[in-house]
Amino acid sequence: xxxxxxxxxxxxxxxxxxxxxxxxxxxxxxxxxxxxxxxxxxxxxxxxxxxxxxxxxxxxxxxxxxxxxxxxxxxxxxxxxxxxxxxxxxxxxxxxxxxxxxxxxxxxxxxxxxxxxxxxxxxxxxxxxxxxxxxxxxxxxxxxxxxxxxxxxxxxxxxxxxxxxxxxxxxxxxxxxxxxxxxxxxxxxxxxxx
Numbered sequence: 001x002x003x004x005x006x007x008x009x010x011x012x013x014x015x016x017x018x019x020x021x022x023x024x025x026x027x028x029x030x031x032x033x034x035x036x037x038x039x040x041x042x043x044x045x046x047x048x049x050x051x052x053x054x055x056x057x058x059x060x061x062x063x064x065x066x067x068x069x070x071x072x073x074x075x076x077x078x079x080x081x082x083x084x085x086x087x088x089x090x091x092x093x094x095x096x097x098x099x100x101x102x103x104x105x106x107x108x109x110x111x112x113x114x115x116x117x118x119x120x121x122x123x124x125x126x127x128x129x130x131x132x133x134x135x136x137x138x139x140x141x142x143x144x145x146x147x148x149x150x151x152x153x154x155x156x157x158x159x160x161x162x163x164x165x166x167x168x169x170x171x172x173x174x175x176x177x178x179x180x181x182x183x184x185x186x187x188x189x190x191x192x193x194x
Contacts, residue, residue, distance in 0.1 A: 002015060002019045006034070006123050007120040008126055009064070009127075010126060016029070016039070017042050017045050020047050025047070027047050028048075029042065029043050029051050030054060031053060031056045032055060033054075033056055035056055036053045037057050037064070040058055040059055040133060041128050041130070043133070043136055044130055049136065050137045050139065051133055051136055051189075052139045052140075052189045053140040053163065054175060055141060055146055055149055055172050056140075056149070056154075058140065058157040058158065058163070059127075059128045060160065061128055061130060063127060063128055064126055064127045064128070065124050066125045067127070073150070079147070079148050080092035080095035080099050084121050087120060088120055091116060093114065093116075096113035097109035097113065098147070099172070100112070100147070101113075101171055101176065103145065104171065104173050104177050109173075138161050138164070138189075139166070139186075140164070140166070141168060141182060141185045142154045142165060142168070143170045146170075146172045147171070166181070168181045
């Protein structure tokens with residue numbers, strides 16, 4: 001597992017590729033949310049066999065999180081991103097559970113809100129140069145009650161990437177609320193690369 005610094009896309013991709021270089025095996029990259037942008041760019045590494053998007057952004061060439069969220073459809077929930085503080089973004093703690101972790105136990109959602117990893121403004125605007133999903137098999141887990149990345153946007157990105165799609169009723173924090181379903185799609189990707 002790689003914990004990206006989330007300062008900029010370029011640094012996160014370099015960090016991920018360095019972790020891949022340290023391995024002597026093939027790799028299945030898994031990305032959640034912004035992590036989907038990282039695996040889209042880092043996935044061109046020759047050791048990467050498959051990509052797994054978990055309620056994640058799957059941008060095309062030249063796209064970034066900023067460009068993908070620029071014009072939400074009317075009525076779409078707006079993520080409670082606070083104004084930048086020293087170049088980093090956070091979600092409003094008071095709105096975190098409802099928007100990010102609606103199906104997670106309240107105590108756990110509260111801990112998640114309090115322990116957020118700061119997200120660099122430069123990471124938000126980092127554009128993909130060459131999407132790995134154009135040449136590598138990919139999987140996508142759509143979360144149908146997501147209030148961070150609207151499910152129609154998830155489905156559209158998954159279709160464009162020609163991903164094998166699974167859909168689960170859950171929030172953006174599906175990896176916490178339904179880890180079995182997340183593990184199953186990762187296992188499918190790993191099995192297909194053998």
